[in-house]
Amino acid sequence: MKKEISIFERPESLNGYDTKQYLEACGNLSWFDLVTAMPSLVFVVTGWKSNGKENACLHSWSSFAGSGADNFICIMGKVDKGGHMYQSLKETQVCVLNFPSKDIYDRCIKTIGNNEFETDEITASGLTAEKASKVNAPRIKECFLNMECEFLWEHELFEGSKEVVVGLKAVNICMDRERYDQSAFGRYGKNGYLYQIDQPTNPETGEIAPINYGTVEPGAHLEWITK
Structure with missing residues (x-):
């Protein structure tokens, strides 16, 4: 089940730290950086x-x-x-x-x-x-x-x-x-290439997964059949 997540509504703390201070200390991040955790x-x-x-x-x-x-x-x-x-x-x-x-x-x-x-x-x-x-x-x-x-x-x-x-x-x-x-x-x-992963975070509890970087494993070839 999907849930709507607002950029203005967030937990009061992230892993026990004040949310605003935590985001600023991590390099002026947005709350959505941690919600999406896009590499x-x-x-x-x-x-x-x-x-x-x-x-x-x-x-x-x-x-x-x-x-x-x-x-x-x-x-x-x-x-x-x-x-x-x-x-x-x-x-x-x-x-x-x-x-x-x-x-x-x-x-x-x-x-x-x-x-x-x-x-x-x-x-x-x-x-x-x-x-x-x-x-x-x-x-x-x-x-x-x-x-x-x-x-x-x-x-x-x-x-x-x-x-x-x-x-x-x-x-x-x-x-x-x-x-x-x-x-x-x-x-x-x-x-190979390294990817930064911005600390995947539970948007309801503020719990952060301790991930720092990742690599990419290539998958099997897939034919591009567009119709």
């Missing part, structure tokens, strides 16, 4: 800060779309206008999206804490910075896929929002050879 790809955005130090930002809430043979666009859906990543993008107009597998995810998480302006954030987190091929930005050597991008545009999520949607265009991709073949390492399964 999205995890990657680390890298660039140069104005002082020449490495910038690295663990990111999700994004989508990717090809439009014609020559255009592959990343739509980053939640970029804080007060953060180093936004400042770097505006100053340099480029960045690299680095896609980790689970074996280095613990180090990628450390980029959240190693975010001081004077810190080389990639190196401080135990990862290796290397030069990108087509843009002036560092990329992460340990990530199995690196997508070098140019800044296209930005738009507020809503009028007065402190966060923006950013459009990027991919101009180069670097991928580990072992990922080419899905029967080897591939891009899916337990060693």
Whole structure:
């Protein structure tokens, strides 16, 4: 049986914490983030800060779309206008999206804490910075896929929002050879792309399932029979 869930009506607490404070502490989330728990790809955005130090930002809430043979666009859906990543993008107009597998995810998480302006954030987190091929930005050597991008545009999520949607265009991709073949390492399964899962929550009790990330297991081929 389906039930209607309002964005304005929610439990007073989430796992024992005040709901409003919990959502703000988790990155200015909406109540519907936890109700839907929709997964999205995890990657680390890298660039140069104005002082020449490495910038690295663990990111999700994004989508990717090809439009014609020559255009592959990343739509980053939640970029804080007060953060180093936004400042770097505006100053340099480029960045690299680095896609980790689970074996280095613990180090990628450390980029959240190693975010001081004077810190080389990639190196401080135990990862290796290397030069990108087509843009002036560092990329992460340990990530199995690196997508070098140019800044296209930005738009507020809503009028007065402190966060923006950013459009990027991919101009180069670097991928580990072992990922080419899905029967080897591939891009899916337990060693492939990581997805952020926003803490699936019971909308009536406020009980939160302790899930952090997930992977995708490819299913059997299904013919597209549309009629």
